[in-house]
Amino acid sequence: MKAFYFLVALLALSSSVAFAHDPNPLQDFCVAINDTKVFVNGRLCKDPKLVNANDFFFQGLGPGNTSNPIGSIVTPVWVNQLPGLNTLGVSVARIDFAPKGLNPPHNHPRSSELLIVLEGTLYAGFVSSNQDNNRLFAKVLKKGDIFVFPTGLIHFQLNVGHGGAVAIAAFGSQFPGITTIGNTVFGSNPSISLEVLTKAFHVDEDIIKYLQKQPWFNNT
Ligand SMILES: *[C@@H]1O[C@H](CO)[C@@H](O)[C@H](O)[C@H]1NC(C)=O
Ligand SMILES: *[C@@H]1O[C@H](CO)[C@@H](O)[C@H](O)[C@H]1NC(C)=O
Numbered sequence: 001m002k003a004f005y006f007l008v009a010l011l012a013l014s015s016s017v018a019f020a021h022d023p024n025p026l027q028d029f030c031v032a033i034n035d036t037k038v039f040v041n042g043r044l045c046k047d048p049k050l051v052n053a054n055d056f057f058f059q060g061l062g063p064g065n066t067s068n069p070i071g072s073i074v075t076p077v078w079v080n081q082l083p084g085l086n087t088l089g090v091s092v093a094r095i096d097f098a099p100k101g102l103n104p105p106h107n108h109p110r111s112s113e114l115l116i117v118l119e120g121t122l123y124a125g126f127v128s129s130n131q132d133n134n135r136l137f138a139k140v141l142k143k144g145d146i147f148v149f150p151t152g153l154i155h156f157q158l159n160v161g162h163g164g165a166v167a168i169a170a171f172g173s174q175f176p177g178i179t180t181i182g183n184t185v186f187g188s189n190p191s192i193s194l195e196v197l198t199k200a201f202h203v204d205e206d207i208i209k210y211l212q213k214q215p216w217f218n219n220t
């Protein structure tokens with residue numbers, strides 16, 4: 001009887017988890033067609049009869065070129081790069097770091113993230129929501145360590161080791177998306193008004209104008 005209740009609880013849990021994320025496929029697969037005009041919560045499906053192994057295959061995951069102003073580069077393998085991920089609710093990315101490189105504060109609007117450190121040492125963390133009093137949860141991660149960034153929360157990684165660093169990020173969405181905070185707030189097109197930003201950040205216009213002039217490199 002106990003086992004039965006446990007099973008029911010487990011089923012209830014798994015169905016609620018599934019509904020909170022990308023939709024479950026109602027067929028074996030739905031390989032994305034690269035149609036830029038029509039989207040059906042993701043992409044249209046390729047005719048299953050025309051699907052082949054290459055639709056599920058991605059080659060050459062990095063290393064990425066980290067010669068840029070922030071010293072990090074994300075190589076995403078999302079549905080845009082791997083059409084066979086369409087409707088499956090998973091994807092992955094590789095992150096390369098130059099020495100002292102930073103993957104700046106950002107969030108993924110549609111997914112949690114598992115960060116797996118393959119090489120080097122990263123200082124990584126996330127901040128909880130206002131309702132949780134914006135607590136910082138951070139750790140120094142070494143090769144073989146894993147850290148979780150819950151969905152939607154702002155997080156970052158800084159290379160604090162001596163050489164380069166490499167990490168793999170696993171996602172529970174075929175298209176997690178990235179919103180980088182600095183790029184969004186100070187690098188938007190067109191710019192957010194000075195009145196909004198001076199009041200929001202409690203600084204004067206010169207500082208906001210200075211920030212808006214920065215290059216706001218997009219590392220994805
Ligand atoms: C890396 O990027 C820099 C800057 O864009 C470029 O000068 C350099 O040639 C690139 N290196 C490689 C190996 O592609
Ligand atoms: C899909 O189309 C876009 C824009 O034409 C292109 O950049 C991208 O590489 C294409 N993706 C695939 C998997 O063919």
